[in-house]
Amino acid sequence: MAIKRRRERGEIEIPSASLPDIVFQLLIFFLVTTTIDVDKGLDLVLPPPGSTQIEIAKKNITNLLINDSGQILIDEEVVPVEEVDNIIRDKLLENDKLIVSVKTARKTKYNIYIKVLDQLKKAGATRISIAEPEES
Amino acid sequence: MSTVLREYTGLKVSLPEASKIEKLPTKRHVTTIWVDRFNNVVDDDVTVKKVSDLRTIVYNKLVADPQLIVSLRVDKDADMGIISDIQQELRKANALRVNYSALPTH
Numbered sequence: 232m233a234i235k236r237r238r239e240r241g242e243i244e245i246p247s248a249s250l251p252d253i254v255f256q257l258l259i260f261f262l263v264t265t266t267i268d269v270d271k272g273l274d275l276v277l278p279p280p281g282s283t284q285i286e287i288a289k290k291n292i293t294n295l296l297i298n299d300s301g302q303i304l305i306d307e308e309v310v311p312v313e314e315v316d317n318i319i320r321d322k323l324l325e326n327d328k329l330i331v332s333v334k335t336a337r338k339t340k341y342n343i344y345i346k347v348l349d350q351l352k353k354a355g356a357t358r359i360s361i362a363e364p365e366e367s
Numbered sequence: 368m369s370t371v372l373r374e375y376t377g378l379k380v381s382l383p384e385a386s387k388i389e390k391l392p393t394k395r396h397v398t399t400i401w402v403d404r405f406n407n408v409v410d411d412d413v414t415v416k417k418v419s420d421l422r423t424i425v426y427n428k429l430v431a432d433p434q435l436i437v438s439l440r441v442d443k444d445a446d447m448g449i450i451s452d453i454q455q456e457l458r459k460a461n462a463l464r465v466n467y468s469a470l471p472t473h
């Protein structure tokens with residue numbers, strides 16, 4: 232009987248005063264660690280299909296060729312990737328109607344193409360034309 | 368629920384890096400094309416055997432959703448040849464808004 236009385240007297244409970252603390256800690260932890268995968272990338276609008284050839288004055292075009300070994304040629308001159316930005320910006324200052332025609336070889340790596348597009352965006356070139364790759 | 372998680376994973380690609388990247392304006396009007404380093408092509412959850420099949424696949428999606436944006440998740444070691452073929456198919460399908468997925472430069 233003594234045992235029963237003791238149980239009735241002191242009911243044992245798990246202290247729950249800290250429960251909200253734990254809940255908030257968990258909430259904050261998941262808020263901080265959850266990353267929702269957002270697609271980020273370079274935007275480009277392709278030319279419409281079968282578009283009629285538009286005559287463009289030669290002086291308004293800059294040819295940018297990326298060959299299969301990853302070299303970049305702007306108007307037949309080899310330039311390093313990091314320089315594309317500056318060269319194109321200078322050219323745009325001279326002529327704001329400038330169209331950059333990007334041409335690649337079929338074996339050109341995609342990585343270098345993205346690098347060049349990134350450089351062109353940095354330079355503020357909005358008129359970018361994508362030429363069909365050269366057969367090699 | 369506001370959170371939408373992707374239910375397909377596509378191919379294993381290591382994306383190139385770029386600095387001038389923009390967020391895709393929407394998630395609802397996006398179809399993703401994966402190209403891995405072995406030049407395999409997957410559109411959303413469909414394996415594309417011939418690149419020329421892409422035209423019909425993308426065209427049907429464009430009809431269902433005229434605001435479609437094509438997100439290209441391409442491995443940085445892929446060849447430009449296949450990318451160009453894909454772009455030509457996209458043009459023929461009239462899906463002209465593309466986004467080259469890239470990671471921010473560190």
